[in-house]
Amino acid sequence: MPIYPRAEITQHGERLLVTSLSRAGLYWPNGQFHHLTTRSSDTELAEAITAALARSREEPAEQLPKAASIDVTPVSDELGFPTWRAMEAATTHVGITLIDGDVLFAPYETVAGRGYSGHDELPPARGTTEIATRAREALAEAAELSKMVVTHSAGNDAANDVIPPAAVEGIPNRAEA
Numbered sequence: 752m753p754i755y756p757r758a759e760i761t762q763h764g765e766r767l768l769v770t771s772l773s774r775a776g777l778y779w780p781n782g783q784f785h786h787l788t789t790r791s792s793d794t795e796l797a798e799a800i801t802a803a804l805a806r807s808r809e810e811p812a813e814q815l816p817k818a819a820s821i822d823v824t825p826v827s828d829e830l831g832f833p834t835w836r837a838m839e840a841a842t843t844h845v846g847i848t849l850i851d852g853d854v855l856f857a858p859y860e861t862v863a864g865r866g867y868s869g870h871d872e873l874p875p876a877r878g879t880t881e882i883a884t885r886a887r888e889a890l891a892e893a894a895e896l897s898k899m900v901v902t903h904s905a906g907n908d909a910a911n912d913v914i915p916p917a918a919v920e921g922i923p924n925r926a927e928a
Contacts, residue, residue: 754774754808754809755848755849755850756804756805756807756808756848756849757772757774757778757804757807757846757847757848757849758770758771758772758800758803758804758807758847759772759826759844759845759846759847760800760844760845760847760886760889760890761826761830761838761842761843761844762789762842762843762844762845762890762893762894762903763830763838763841763842763903764903765788765789765790765903766786766787766788766830767786767787767788767789767791767796767890768784768785768786768787768826768829768830769784769785769787769796769799769800769803770783770784770785770803770825770826770829771783771784771802771803771804771806771807772803772807773806773807773808773809773810773815774807774808774809774810775809775810775811775812775814775815776812778807779812779815779825780815780816780824780825780826781806781807781808781810781815781816782815782816782825783802783803783806784826784829785799785802785803787799789890789903793879793880793883793884794879794883796882796883796886796887797879797880797882797883797886798879800847800854800882800886801882803847804847804849804854807849822834822835822836823835824838826838830842839861839865839866839867840861840863840900840901841901842861842901843858843859843861843890843893843894843896843897843901843903844858844859844861844867844893845857845858845859845886845889845890845893846859846869847886848872850875852877853875853876853877854875854876854877854881854882854885855872855873855875855876856872856873856876856885856886856888856889857869857870857871857872857873857889858870858873858889858890858892858893858896859893859896859897860893860896860897861893861896861897861900861901862900863899863900870892870896873885873888873889873892
């Protein structure tokens with residue numbers, strides 16, 4: 752089975768984190784992160800995605816960054832969340848795969864602080880403009896899929912606003928549990 756380069760984008764408010772993933776059994780963050788915002792240029796966004804995919808490879812699990820505890824992941828730690836559950840309750844997510852020169856984007860639905868559920872990939876992209884356009888389309892679709900759980904209003908991006916209130920009435924805020 753071929754090993755395809757993988758990356759992901761995590762959005763919290765106006766903040767974007769492009770993470771390179773390496774394969775060690777499953778795909779895990781390999782320590783390369785690119786911090787951007789929704790206002791970053793198409794060139795900056797496409798370059799971050801391209802660099803993350805270029806760094807993606809198969810490597811031994813012991814060489815990949817480890818979380819400080821079972822409560823955090825390298826991505827939640829990089830974004831400044833106190834736990835991975837708090838991150839999942841407040842972010843949207845897009846998976847990225849490179850196959851034969853085509854960059855594929857798969858929007859994910861945030862499921863009430865219980866992780867992300869993948870959806871169909873968008874049409875493939877090549878080149879700076881197409882990659883940035885498709886990334887923004889996938890981010891918009893992930894936000895729409897997750898709107899009952901996560902909002903990306905300006906208020907969500909405050910440095911200390913990392914544990915959001917429950918987004919859906921009647922669902923406990925597991926981020927604070």
